[in-house]
Amino acid sequence: MQPNPSENAVGAWVQLVRSGQTILARVEADLKDQGYPPLEWYDVLLELDKSPDGKLPQAQVQSNVLLAQYNLCRLVDRLEREELVKRQPSPDDGRSNHLVITEKGRTLRREMWPAYAAAIQTHLGSRLSCEEAHQLGGLLGRLVQAEPAECDAKNR
């Protein structure tokens, strides 16, 4: 493996951080303007809403969401306070709890989607062709594969 990143890798890095943060901020700002909560709320609600009975162990939600354990814990506090989800003791593991989405939670999730989709279209979709978007998704997907401990792979 090259000891130093190529110029292209550094360039991609810079753009990745910059675009990631900028676009995320823009999309979140759009949602916020319309009175909606932060995207993490959506992420959690979506996970639960997708699940067959609207219920998942907190640990599993956590693994699908980009949050530290204690941050999810506190996010759930907030969601629970707004009655969007409920905590429910797990029958088969005394440490764990299930998160259950409420009707109110499902409704909010459903109502947010059009605004969210529109923001994605405005800030990302409208700036790339369909193939470009596909390509971008593919390249980015390669970056988050499990940590390869010590990577050898001669630059291909």
Place this chain on the structure above:
Amino acid sequence: MQPNPSENAVGAWVQLVRSGQTILARVEADLKDQGYPPLEWYDVLLELDKSPDGKLPQAQVQSNVLLAQYNLCRLVDRLEREELVKRQPSPDDGRSNHLVITEKGRTLRREMWPAYAAAIQTHLGSRLSCEEAHQLGGLLGRLVQAEPAECDAKNR
């Protein structure tokens, strides 16, 4: 323009947020393990270090960095406390101040780079070919072109 984002756009969006945050977290973690401060510190120090006399108006630093005005202000508080930069009243504009990088600041910046570069290589460079990195940078760059007025997020 399509009213709704294509599936590809949504996919790219998801990967963008996920990869952006994940890779950023990994790189920052590597730096932190080696006792270095967060990347924003690096960003500010680099801006100043690049500048001919190590000095820039705070407002200009701000426009090159992804931080809200009040957050830069407080970051500068911290940098100043560590004696990495100094605030200096601007001679030609009584509202403004110049940020000046200190020797200690230059040293830290210089010492951080190898660790930073290695982290970029590990988490990004080693996972993409040179052309792929180039392509990725190009696609991402297209996303942050100036917005039709609105939004806080900084560009350029």
Place this chain on the structure above:
DNA sequence: CTGTTATACATGCAATTGCAATCAATTTAC
């Protein structure tokens, strides 16, 4: 000039995050 608006920076306060425990219920190893 003088009043209005805009710019550069700072700050009080509330909300959120990160860190380092802590607690309780498993699981594992002997």
Place this chain on the structure above:
DNA sequence: GTAAATTGATTGCAATTGCATGTATAACAG
């Protein structure tokens, strides 16, 4: 079976962030 390690969740406290506002200077309109 029991001690030790692990896992899932939580919490106190300090640091950081967001928001609204404050202060001072500069630019502009009349």
